[in-house]
Amino acid sequence: MAVATSHELMERGDELRELREALADAASGHGSVALVAGEPGIGKTALVTRFAEQHVRRARVLWGICDDLSTPRPLGAFRDLAEALPDALAAAVRDGPEPTTFPGLLLDELRSGPAPTVLVLEDVHWADQATIDVITVIGRRLTGLPIVLVLTYRSGELELGHPLQTAIDAVQRTTTRSVELAPLSREAVGTLAGEDGDQIFSLTGGNPFFVIEMLARSDEGPPPSLSNAVLGRVGRLHVASRELLQLIAMVPGRISTRVLDVLEPGWPRAAEQPERRQLIASDLDHVRFRHELTRAAVRSSVPAGRRRLLHGRILAALQQIEADPADLVHHAEAAGATDVVGGYALLAGQQAQAVGANREAFAHYRRAVAFADRLEATQAARLWEDLARSAYLIGHIDEALEAAGRALRISEGSGGSESRSRLHSFRAHLYWYAGDGEAAWREACAAVRNLEPEATSLALARAYARSSELAMLASRADEAVLWARRAMQLSGDHPEIRARAATSSGAVRLQVDPDDARGLLDAMEIAHGSAQHHLAVLVSTALAFINLQWVRPRTARIHAEQGRAYARSHEVDTMAAYLEAIAAWLLARGGAQHQAAQLADRLAGDRRRPPHTVVDLQARTVLTELAVRQGAPDADEQLGELARAVDRTGELKRIGPVLELQVERAITCGRALPVDRFDQITAIVGEQALRQGCGGGRVAGWARLCGVPTTFQGRAPRPHAAMLAGDWRRAADAFGAVGWSHDKALMLSLLDAGDALTEALEIARSLRARPLEQRLVSKMRALELTVPRGPLASTRSNPALLTDRQIEVLSLLCEGHGNAEIARRLHISARTAEHHVAGIFAKLGVSSRVEAMAYCIDHGMV
Numbered sequence: 001m002a003v004a005t006s007h008e009l010m011e012r013g014d015e016l017r018e019l020r021e022a023l024a025d026a027a028s029g030h031g032s033v034a035l036v037a038g039e040p041g042i043g044k045t046a047l048v049t050r051f052a053e054q055h056v057r058r059a060r061v062l063w064g065i066c067d068d069l070s071t072p073r074p075l076g077a078f079r080d081l082a083e084a085l086p087d088a089l090a091a092a093v094r095d096g097p098e099p100t101t102f103p104g105l106l107l108d109e110l111r112s113g114p115a116p117t118v119l120v121l122e123d124v125h126w127a128d129q130a131t132i133d134v135i136t137v138i139g140r141r142l143t144g145l146p147i148v149l150v151l152t153y154r155s156g157e158l159e160l161g162h163p164l165q166t167a168i169d170a171v172q173r174t175t176t177r178s179v180e181l182a183p184l185s186r187e188a189v190g191t192l193a194g195e196d197g198d199q200i201f202s203l204t205g206g207n208p209f210f211v212i213e214m215l216a217r218s219d220e221g222p223p224p225s226l227s228n229a230v231l232g233r234v235g236r237l238h239v240a241s242r243e244l245l246q247l248i249a250m251v252p253g254r255i256s257t258r259v260l261d262v263l264e265p266g267w268p269r270a271a272e273q274p275e276r277r278q279l280i281a282s283d284l285d286h287v288r289f290r291h292e293l294t295r296a297a298v299r300s301s302v303p304a305g306r307r308r309l310l311h312g313r314i315l316a317a318l319q320q321i322e323a324d325p326a327d328l329v330h331h332a333e334a335a336g337a338t339d340v341v342g343g344y345a346l347l348a349g350q351q352a353q354a355v356g357a358n359r360e361a362f363a364h365y366r367r368a369v370a371f372a373d374r375l376e377a378t379q380a381a382r383l384w385e386d387l388a389r390s391a392y393l394i395g396h397i398d399e400a401l402e403a404a405g406r407a408l409r410i411s412e413g414s415g416g417s418e419s420r421s422r423l424h425s426f427r428a429h430l431y432w433y434a435g436d437g438e439a440a441w442r443e444a445c446a447a448v449r450n451l452e453p454e455a456t457s458l459a460l461a462r463a464y465a466r467s468s469e470l471a472m473l474a475s476r477a478d479e480a481v482l483w484a485r486r487a488m489q490l491s492g493d494h495p496e497i498r499a500r501a502a503t504s505s506g507a508v509r510l511q512v513d514p515d516d517a518r519g520l521l522d523a524m525e526i527a528h529g530s531a532q533h534h535l536a537v538l539v540s541t542a543l544a545f546i547n548l549q550w551v552r553p554r555t556a557r558i559h560a561e562q563g564r565a566y567a568r569s570h571e572v573d574t575m576a577a578y579l580e581a582i583a584a585w586l587l588a589r590g591g592a593q594h595q596a597a598q599l600a601d602r603l604a605g606d607r608r609r610p611p612h613t614v615v616d617l618q619a620r621t622v623l624t625e626l627a628v629r630q631g632a633p634d635a636d637e638q639l640g641e642l643a644r645a646v647d648r649t650g651e652l653k654r655i656g657p658v659l660e661l662q663v664e665r666a667i668t669c670g671r672a673l674p675v676d677r678f679d680q681i682t683a684i685v686g687e688q689a690l691r692q693g694c695g696g697g698r699v700a701g702w703a704r705l706c707g708v709p710t711t712f713q714g715r716a717p718r719p720h721a722a723m724l725a726g727d728w729r730r731a732a733d734a735f736g737a738v739g740w741s742h743d744k745a746l747m748l749s750l751l752d753a754g755d756a757l758t759e760a761l762e763i764a765r766s767l768r769a770r771p772l773e774q775r776l777v778s779k780m781r782a783l784e785l786t787v788p789r790g791p792l793a794s795t796r797s798n799p800a801l802l803t804d805r806q807i808e809v810l811s812l813l814c815e816g817h818g819n820a821e822i823a824r825r826l827h828i829s830a831r832t833a834e835h836h837v838a839g840i841f842a843k844l845g846v847s848s849r850v851e852a853m854a855y856c857i858d859h860g861m862v
Helices: 013-027 044-055 076-080 087-094 102-112 129-139 163-171 186-204 208-215 226-235 239-249 257-263 267-276 292-300 304-320 325-335 338-354 358-374 377-393 397-414 417-433 437-449 458-473 477-491 495-512 518-529 533-549 553-569 573-589 593-604 614-630 635-647 652-669 676-685 687-691 693-706 718-724 728-737 741-748 754-766 770-782 804-814 819-826 830-844 849-859
Strands: 032-037 060-065 117-122 147-153 176-180 254-256 280-282 286-289
Touching (some): 013 032, 013 044, 013 147, 013 176, 032 044, 044 060, 044 147, 060 076, 076 129, 117 129, 129 163, 186 208, 226 239, 226 292, 239 267, 239 286, 239 292, 257 267, 257 286, 267 280, 304 325, 338 358, 338 377, 358 377, 377 397, 377 417, 397 417, 417 437, 437 458, 495 518, 495 533, 533 553, 533 573, 533 693, 573 593, 573 614, 593 614, 614 652, 614 770, 635 652, 652 676, 652 693, 652 770, 676 687, 676 693, 687 693, 693 718, 718 728, 718 741, 728 741, 741 754, 754 770, 830 849
Parallel strands (some): 032 147, 032 176
Antiparallel strands (some): 254 286, 280 286
């Protein structure tokens, strides 16, 4: 086999040039992010290493690596940087920095340290959430800094919903350079391999690592597999070198030289041969395989029994040097050292929880509870409680309820009243999320009852805050304000309790007055200032949901999107899913039925959550609304099941929307109006919830339509205020003004005017609202009005059911024309063009011209 004398970094000139340009920009104060992506073995590390070698004299290079541990080390990549950082920051990294302060400390160092700086973080697809949070913070602030942030990752590892996707999306709002590495061409492989180039290219697909590994073989021809090639090279090493490689292969990523010094004091001599043959690389602190695939091949060749023995040796060395708990847990599990797993898993869980890495914390606590019976009762209760909280945050509600129940049973036998109250309070929130209002209130009352004699404790303040929260959710405004005031009086400066109480009282104020968001914004400020991520998401949720109730979809959408992004970036998966369900409802009301159905169906079908959670109920409300409005055969069945489920919550904001659908179903199908339902709802939620607030105003509007007396006295959403006055035309205009076309058409269907009914019929047909269309056709015929023909074939053929005129406008929009130019070309007024664009956005379920263009490309429309 003809082999090139050296393995050059081939076909990477453009990529190196891109990185050089980024460094040049950084030197002039314009920082950026360089995303280096590709499959395993494609040469990401080689590219970045060559770049760093070329510029090490003109730039400071900081290098961190993320490891493929079963549960990643929190801030693991930044721990690698410690020795290259000033003493204060290095100490902060080693000692476990506060999650709210570390990004700021690091930014300060990057601003004031040697410039320019190249900060390389390798394999960020394995990063823990805390590391991803820091990447997000730094990446969004690079524009004016002399920094190049280089992130390498395997794009194939980023499955749907991977936290790194959110971080990449966030940093791409700044200056970002994307470097996607491609395999070597057939010509390049031919240059390296000579006459065997075609055969090697066919076997390797041009993957540089595969090519290089095969070229390192003798002239006997290509091996049958990459693994054989790697193991063939390893087999020719000295015994001591082979054994060293087997030991190193047990450690994901790289092994610390401190560990090797303990395990094999003579390891440098054994490392010489494999390092010369380019199997491994080393520096002062670590030894690693040059390619992860080489490590995997070596590891797979070690028999299971010997792997267990090697992991045991590594574990002993890690214990001796007091290594990171996450590393200890990883090797203890592999070694079968269950006692060690129990002790260090708890510590690792606490460490992960402290920096907001909730998924990693959950994994560690899950391991630790297997050994909970070895702890004293108070410690065991706290462990189960920590498991419950981490399980809740990542969406495992059943497991959270079970773990919280165990913690409570242990506390009842040994714990104090404060721990019991705290657990009852937490279980109240879990039951609320699970859609069981009665159980939630029972737990909240128990939390207060356990502590009432201790009238000055923070635990009692927390219990009051939870009661206020539940009263607010149930629209019992007076109770919510009373409990919030009591919580504030006892909370002192405690940020969590103050934020909870402020959220409840602020939400009550916003429910009564849509312009009074000050209380919730204050709560958001407290939550952000104290790194109370879950509470910050709760505030965003309240802002989104209440604005939706006030029929202010644009404001609701902004808060839903902001809250969802924040929740995902901080691993508050439970509330992120709830915000997605709210987003689905906004899509449905705005006419984007297909997108709404897809999102709601995915949420309702997620079996990781038990049925009847608030996420499930919200998603099912969307799906039932679509079924009712489109005339699905099982619409009545869906509506009945949903009504029974929402009644369990005792919350008007869940029951009210289902009532609206029940009335709508009766109207469009020509059935008797459900007047008895209003008395049932009053019995469930109480008179107070129906007298004021946006939820009460909505119910009052529909009560007026059904001829049912109402006690409502406050301010209602604009469309529902018109309904209360019996002004169906004004109600239709109010719904139309916010893009809720179906609601507009339904209101118009209550009129007898021909123009109103014709407009409603056009809307119903455009939305494929068959029941409403049939009602309108029947009514127009009964009034002896002319019924317009149905939509043209061109309208029926496009997925968004745009009219011919809307298709013309969309075509011009996709060509990049503004409203004025569209108006000029179509000989219409600018105002009419603006209305057409707004109608198109509503039907497509988008909020910008860029999103509209993307929709058209995805659906082949223009």
